[in-house]
Amino acid sequence: MAEVTLKDVRKVYKSQNEEVLAVKDLSLEIRDGEFMCFLGPSGCGKTSTLRMIVGLEEITNGEIYIGDRIVNDLTPQERNVAMSFETYALYTHLTVKENLLFPLKARGLNKSDQQRRLRKVVDMLEIKDILDRSPSSLSGGQQQRVSLGRALIRQPDVFLLDEPLSHLDVSLRISTRSRIKRLHNQLSTTMIYVTHDQLEAISLADRIAVMNFAELQQVGTREELLDRPKNIFVADFIGEPPINFVNCKLDKNDDKFVLRFKNSHYTIELPEKLEKVIKKEYIEDVILGIRPHDILFREKKGYVGLENGTVEIFEFLGEENHVTVNIGGESITVVTDAKDYFKEGEKVDLYLSQDKIHLFDPE
Ligand code: ADP
Ligand code: MG
Incomplete structure (x- = not known):
């Protein structure tokens, strides 16, 4: 077990006539035993970061520590980090059992220790009945379990997983996801999971460490990222259904600050709390962000009213319903309880949770 520390880590790929900046000055601490996710769109540098941690890719700049050792110049074997790949990377000429034992034989571990470790991962991953099969005869889900097993059998200090569910179908994805969570609970190994x-x-x-265009955007728990996103990218990338954005201009009515929708001049009075924020750094153009879960149809203390909306779309989804309301020329999605029904065309008012109104600088 160990913590992983990245200090100003940079990766530049150089080819004959171009340079690609894949990871830009990434600083991040992953705690001992933590389950950390690197989250971001394709091409943002997630895999490059994992490959630098495991030692498969040279670090252009900066330092990586595992525990208190700088590992920049250590070989992958010396780092005691294991990685399970998106493509499984199993040896097709070996059986499942031989694949699992391969990393142990390569290290010259004695036979009885090999068998003891084998039994442990076989039990954990429930792969006893496929040990003599060839990987090419297995389903995707089985191959994925063997790939996890081959990484875990090394008893690494840090376990890296690169998009482990991306080639599985939906139902297998859900069961494998809970299996991975269970493995983490049992082993309490530091895990870094890319998705x-x-x-x-x-x-x-x-x-979760959210990345975009080679740069770390924000690190935090799910609550922190949902309730206090640092920028539009993080606000938009996390949360389901996605956050509502409205382009606004900040204005004054008498002495009170108001937000004026750019499209329609519809205005909202700003709650005092947000006025204080705004007074400090007066900005003209702002983007209002509000999550669909932070809006009600009934008045409540601590909520700001938006009157005169019309229901555009009502989606009945079982556990909760999605209602899209047109208000001041903007479509705003609201999540309600399953028991709340609305008719399309119905007149409604919306109430936004003051504490959950986000104001972003248009970038
Ligand atoms: P992710 O895993 O988030 O999809 P990657 O780390 O694979 O992102 O890639 C980050 C960027 O680096 C992308 O622009 C990708 O095209 C580029 N890249 C990745 N590997 C190489 C390589 N071996 N040579 C050149 N460019 C690369
Ligand atoms: Mg990748």
Whole structure:
């Protein structure tokens, strides 16, 4: 077990005539035993970061520590970090059992220790009945379990997983996701899990590091990222259904600050709390962000009213319903309880939770 520390880590790929900046000055601490997710769209530098931690890719700049050792110049074997790949990377000419034992034989571990470790991962991953099979005869889900097993059998200090569910179908994805969570609970090994799927990150991680265009955007728990997103990218990338954005201009009515929708001049009075924020750094153009879960149809203390809306779309989804309301020329989605029904065309008022109104600088 160990913590992993990245200090100003940079990765530049150089080819004959171009340079690609894949990871830009990334600083991040992953705690001992933590389940950390790297989340971001394709191409943002997630895999490059994992490959630098495991030692498969040279670090252009900066330092990586595992525990208190700088590992920049250590070989992958010396780092005691294991990685399970998106493509499984199993040896097709070996049986499942031989694949699992391969990393142990390579290290010259004695036979009885090999068998003891084998039994442990076989039990954990429930793969006893496929030990003599060839990987090419297995289903995707079985191959994925063997790939996890081959990484775990090394008893690494840190376990890295690169999009482990991306080639599985939906039902297997859900069961494998809970298996990975269970493995983490049993082993309490530091895990770094890469995904572009926010739901995976939200359901698994202790903390999530959100990346975009080679840069870290924000690190935090799911609550922190949902309730206090640092910028529009994070606000938009996390949360289901996605956050509502409205382009506004900040204005004054008598002495009170108001937000004026850019499209329609519809105005909202700003709650005092937000006025204080705004007075400090007066900005003209702002983007109002409000999550569909933070809006009510009934008045409540601590909520700001938006009157005269019309229901555009009502989606009955079983556990909760999605209602899209046109208000001041903007479509705003609201999540309600399953028992709340609305008719399309119905007149409604919306109430936004003051504490959950986000104001962003248009970038
Ligand atoms: P992610 O895993 O988030 O999809 P990657 O780390 O694979 O992102 O890639 C980050 C960027 O680096 C992308 O622009 C990608 O095209 C580029 N890249 C990745 N590997 C190489 C490589 N071996 N040579 C050149 N460019 C690369
Ligand atoms: Mg990748």
